[in-house]
Amino acid sequence: MPNGYFGCFWEDGFETILKKCGRVPIAHPILRYGGERFITRSPHAFRFSISFQCQAHCTHSHARAGVFHTPHGIVETPRFMPVGTLANVKTVTPAQLKETGAQMVLSNTYHLHLQPGEDIVERAGGVHRFMGWEGPMLTDSGGFQVFSLSEMRSISEDGVTFRSPRDGQMIHLTPERSIQIQNALGADVIMAFDECPPYPATRQQVEEATDRTYRWLKRCIAEHPRSDQALFPIVQGGVHLDLRREAARNLAALDMPGYAIGGVSVGEPPELIEEIVKATTPLLPENKPRYLMGVGTYREMAQAIAAGIDLFDCVIPTRLARHGSALVQGDRWNIKNARFREDFTPLDASCPCYTCQTFTRAYLSHLLRSQELLAYTLLSIHNITELIRFTRQIREAILGDRFTTEFADWLQPETVA
Numbered sequence: 001m002p003n004g005y006f007g008c009f010w011e012d013g014f015e016t017i018l019k020k021c022g023r024v025p026i027a028h029p030i031l032r033y034g035g036e037r038f039i040t041r042s043p044h045a046f047r048f049s050i051s052f053q054c055q056a057h058c059t060h061s062h063a064r065a066g067v068f069h070t071p072h073g074i075v076e077t078p079r080f081m082p083v084g085t086l087a088n089v090k091t092v093t094p095a096q097l098k099e100t101g102a103q104m105v106l107s108n109t110y111h112l113h114l115q116p117g118e119d120i121v122e123r124a125g126g127v128h129r130f131m132g133w134e135g136p137m138l139t140d141s142g143g144f145q146v147f148s149l150s151e152m153r154s155i156s157e158d159g160v161t162f163r164s165p166r167d168g169q170m171i172h173l174t175p176e177r178s179i180q181i182q183n184a185l186g187a188d189v190i191m192a193f194d195e196c197p198p199y200p201a202t203r204q205q206v207e208e209a210t211d212r213t214y215r216w217l218k219r220c221i222a223e224h225p226r227s228d229q230a231l232f233p234i235v236q237g238g239v240h241l242d243l244r245r246e247a248a249r250n251l252a253a254l255d256m257p258g259y260a261i262g263g264v265s266v267g268e269p270p271e272l273i274e275e276i277v278k279a280t281t282p283l284l285p286e287n288k289p290r291y292l293m294g295v296g297t298y299r300e301m302a303q304a305i306a307a308g309i310d311l312f313d314c315v316i317p318t319r320l321a322r323h324g325s326a327l328v329q330g331d332r333w334n335i336k337n338a339r340f341r342e343d344f345t346p347l348d349a350s351c352p353c354y355t356c357q358t359f360t361r362a363y364l365s366h367l368l369r370s371q372e373l374l375a376y377t378l379l380s381i382h383n384i385t386e387l388i389r390f391t392r393q394i395r396e397a398i399l400g401d402r403f404t405t406e407f408a409d410w411l412q413p414e415t416v417a
């Protein structure tokens with residue numbers, strides 16, 4: 001193998017094959033180099049089956065369009081990722097999900113640990129097989145959910161102890177345990193176990209949480225043996241831009257396969273999210289994907305993309321659907337509203353989704369008023385398609401260098417009517 005092999009390798013590329021070893025398929029990278037193919041089992045080579053290529057930069061903002069390669073396929077960025085908390089995106093089948101344009105899907109470590117338990121998911125062949133989703137997947141670390149249980153938890157340097165809301169049992173979650181669970185679940189991207197401080201919090205509380213998150217990251221890295229899973233660290237720091245910048249610099253120095261910004265969308269005013277993203281993103285490596293956790297509104301996504309963010313997730317499309325609301329070209333409509341009862345037009349005539357291509361607003365209104373379960377499926381299909389379509393349109397605009405003009409309205413602060 002020539003010296004500098006890995007440097008040259010990027011120009012030649014790679015492919016991944018799945019080889020069945022026992023019950024669980026293992027990804028083996030085939031490297032193409034100088035017209036020859038090499039199969040390697042080197043864990044260092046494995047790392048390279050996960051990569052990010054930047055395809056275009058916007059000349060008027062920090063926005064970029066790229067491709068994130070994972071062992072289960074590609075994610076074209078910028079992209080919205082739907083959330084499948086308990087290894088399912090609520091009321092939507094994987095086949096329907098694929099039709100929405102979804103590429104990467106999330107699942108929650110905390111919820112899957114409580115039910116059915118990671119052992120069962122692992123014995124099923126991993127979370128992809130368990131839920132029937134063949135594309136890229138990401139699991140969060142459980143940190144956000146555990147820290148949301150403010151009444152039922154205690155934090156120490158070792159980890160967090162909390163009472164299971166399911167059966168009242170005490171559970172101790174540590175950085176090591178979170179990684180072990182995520183290794184068993186087997187998603188393509190896994191998240192470092194972090195301490196997410198609440199909003200509002202004192203500066204001292206935020207500083208302690210940010211420092212602990214960094215110490216916990218080191219333990220996550222030490223515990224993570226699988227090079228076919230990309231471990232993303234999470235930038236914390238609350239609304240304190242200096243803490244955010246320091247955290248971003250510390251994490252960037254570790255050369256991880258991707259980076260996340262967490263601890264936003266926890267109750268702070270939306271304009272602070274933009275400030276945090278603008279302060280943090282330029283300090284993260286240019287050649288790695290950047291993921292803004294828990295954000296999924298039109299304006300917040302557009303502004304974050306302008307600052308250089310690539311990936312988003314949010315429960316908003318399915319949660320709104322369960323409340324009878326549809327996202328239509330930037331607005332939220334309550335479909336139970338009387339004006340839709342006799343409206344025989346599609347929800348959005350320009351939308352390519354199954355719901356808009358097949359049904360009328362009057363029919364959706366009828367299903368919701370009758371509390372028919374199909375209503376939630378049809379609205380979820382539309383709402384997920386809508387947010388993915390929004391990020392895809394931004395991606396197209398970046399590729400054509402039209403982003404800041406085409407999406408100018410979304411890049412302004414929200415005007416209060």
Ligand SMILES: [Zn+2]
Pocket residue numbers: 347348351352353354355356357381382383385
């Ligand atoms: Zn639609």
